[in-house]
Amino acid sequence: MKTVTILGATGSIGQSTIDLIARAPQAYEVAALTGGRNLDRLAADAVRLGARRAVTCHDDADAGLRDRLSGTGIEVAAGAQAVAEAAARPADWVMSAIVGAAGLVPGMAALGQGATLALANKETLVAAGPLVMAHARASGGRILPVDSEHSAVFQALAGEDMRSVERVIITASGGALRDWPLDRLASATPEEAARHPNWSMGQRITIDSASMFNKALELIETHEFFGIAPNQIEVLIHKESLVHALVGHVDGALMAHIGPADMRHAIGYALHWPDRRDLPVSRLDLAQIGTLSFSAPDPVRYPALDLARRVMAMGGLAGAVFNAAKEAALDAFLDRRIGFAAMAPLVSRILDTMSATDGLEKATMTLDNVLEADRLARQRVIDAVNEH
Ligand code: NAD
Ligand code: MG
Numbered sequence: 001m002k003t004v005t006i007l008g009a010t011g012s013i014g015q016s017t018i019d020l021i022a023r024a025p026q027a028y029e030v031a032a033l034t035g036g037r038n039l040d041r042l043a044a045d046a047v048r049l050g051a052r053r054a055v056t057c058h059d060d061a062d063a064g065l066r067d068r069l070s071g072t073g074i075e076v077a078a079g080a081q082a083v084a085e086a087a088a089r090p091a092d093w094v095m096s097a098i099v100g101a102a103g104l105v106p107g108m109a110a111l112g113q114g115a116t117l118a119l120a121n122k123e124t125l126v127a128a129g130p131l132v133m134a135h136a137r138a139s140g141g142r143i144l145p146v147d148s149e150h151s152a153v154f155q156a157l158a159g160e161d162m163r164s165v166e167r168v169i170i171t172a173s174g175g176a177l178r179d180w181p182l183d184r185l186a187s188a189t190p191e192e193a194a195r196h197p198n199w200s201m202g203q204r205i206t207i208d209s210a211s212m213f214n215k216a217l218e219l220i221e222t223h224e225f226f227g228i229a230p231n232q233i234e235v236l237i238h239k240e241s242l243v244h245a246l247v248g249h250v251d252g253a254l255m256a257h258i259g260p261a262d263m264r265h266a267i268g269y270a271l272h273w274p275d276r277r278d279l280p281v282s283r284l285d286l287a288q289i290g291t292l293s294f295s296a297p298d299p300v301r302y303p304a305l306d307l308a309r310r311v312m313a314m315g316g317l318a319g320a321v322f323n324a325a326k327e328a329a330l331d332a333f334l335d336r337r338i339g340f341a342a343m344a345p346l347v348s349r350i351l352d353t354m355s356a357t358d359g360l361e362k363a364t365m366t367l368d369n370v371l372e373a374d375r376l377a378r379q380r381v382i383d384a385v386n387e388h
Contacts, residue, residue: 003029005115007087007106008097010035010042012202013120013146016264017095018045020271023280025049032086034098034106037061043068053077055086057102084109093271095146096121099204100327101320101374104128108367111141118270120146120263122221123327127320128370129224144270145225149218151266152244152257153226160247160255167248168228170218171238172297173198175210177340178239182301188340190333198241198261204330211343212297213326216308220319223312230312235305237295242284260284303344310351317360317373318351324374325350328381337385350380 004021008014014035021028030051035042039061046054046069053075056065062078069076077086080102087094087106094110095118096103103121110117112135119125124132136143145151149170157165176195177188193210194203201209208214215235222233236246241261246254259265260282268279299306304326311318329343338346354360354377363369 001029002027002093003031003091004093004095005030005032005034005086005089005091005110006095006097007034007083007103007110008095008099008121009033009045010038011097011099012200012205013097013263013267014095017097017118017267017271018049020264020268020279022049031089031091034083034086039064039068046074047072053086053089055082057083057098080105088113091115093118095267096124097146099123099202101127101323104132104370105367108132108135111136111143112139114140116142116144116270118144118146118267120267122147122150122217123323125224126217126220126323127374128365128367129220129319131365131367131370133224143225144273145221146263146266146270147218147221148261148263148266149245150221150225151269152259153222153247155269156245156247156255156257157226160249162227164249164251165228165232165247166250167232167234168222168226169234169236169246169248169254170215170222171236171241171243171245171294172212172215173209173239173241174237174297175212176206177210178237185301186339186341190336193333193340197239199263201263204327207330207333208326211304211340212302213304213330213343213347215297215302216304216311217323217326219305219308220312220322224319230309235297237297238293240289240292242289243292258284258286303348307344307348307351314351314355314361317363317365317369318355320370320373321351321354321360321377322347324377325381328378332381332385338388346381346384349384350377353380 030049032053033051034055055077059079066076084106088109094115096107097120107124193207196206246256262281311322325347332338
């Protein structure tokens with residue numbers, strides 16, 4: 001029996017995780033489920049899985065969740081602090097599927113109690129990679145990647161000597177606007193940017209795929225998690241989304257990971273690791289698929305990629321600022337305050353000003369400093385959008 005907690009249980013990754021767990025209820029005990037405003041789903045899943053505790057991250061949703069779970073014996077709590085407390089409760093395996101930097105503190109809490117942290121929340125490593133990796137080592141916790149590319153690299157590296165690794169290639173579909181003429185990008189709406197060609201995901205990551213901010217975060221995630229130098233990490237456009245990553249060795253071999261565009265593969269791999277178990281994902285018929293295509297990403301279409309390389313060169317709190325500025329720029333785009341093509345220049349400007357005025361490259365990485373840099377970067381984006 002494995003005790004599991006799912007942070008962000010009501011989202012896209014959370015629901016895929018629940019799908020796997022609900023197929024073998026006798027194998028799991030659910031310590032806690034956390035979610036946001038979708039109280040019906042949170043309550044229904046808590047009952048269905050026999051969770052001990054259900055938590056919404058919104059203080060004002062406390063009564064609503066209590067109503068829905070009254071008489072069930074399931075403990076209820078609300079607020080950001082309650083989410084972190086749920087993550088700190090004893091569990092063998094904790095899925096971190098919160099979206100955004102809000103996943104950082106709960107993820108740290110889960111590692112602190114020695115759990116295996118299945119990490120879908122890449123923002124954790126982008127904002128505070130060195131801190132989080134050190135915390136995992138010190139507490140005896142373990143991180144397993146759930147992002148499809150990183151799960152693919154992790155699998156391709158199994159049994160290999162890291163010293164023979166020459167490069168890592170992560171793939172990108174190119175997102176919803178890949179084939180749009182460049183001069184139309186400025187006018188793309190949130191709805192248009194949120195139509196992913198291959199993956200069904202949360203709204204924010206889908207738009208980040210169209211801008212490649214998602215791939216930018218993943219470049220940093222690769223660097224932080226695997227300890228691979230930035231100049232050894234490449235991005236390749238692969239519009240079929242079937243080859244998720246490749247690891248290149250000094251003898252010229254490329255080990256590719258190929259699988260369906262279904263997150264239950266990467267989630268299931270992290271759930272059963274180090275074993276492999278049967279998973280309810282489709283089996284690829286490569287003869288039917290016929291062609292796999294690859295091309296280099298255009299830096300003009302996808303400026304976020306160069307920004308990520310700048311952030312890795314800067315170090316310090318640059319990742320925290322980059323991620324927070326990106327999240328706030330995305331909010332402004334979703335609110336229709338700025339255009340799609342304005343997000344990257346805005347994030348770039350915030351990095352410039354905070355590098356000049358706040359010395360973010362040199363700052364020591366503590367959790368407090370990361371959270372403060374995150375807060376400041378968001379405020380600067382809001383100020384810039386208001387001035388505009
Ligand atoms: P989603 O928007 O579908 O779900 C997000 C979940 O987080 C929800 O349960 C929501 O209630 C909760 N949440 C939102 N704000 C919160 C806050 N402030 N505090 C606590 N909980 C909060 O997102 P998703 O697509 O499932 O993505 C989750 C994470 O996984 C992201 O970091 C994303 O980058 C990563 N990821 C997602 C996919 C995918 O296929 N969806 C693939 C790879 C990585
Ligand atoms: Mg990914």
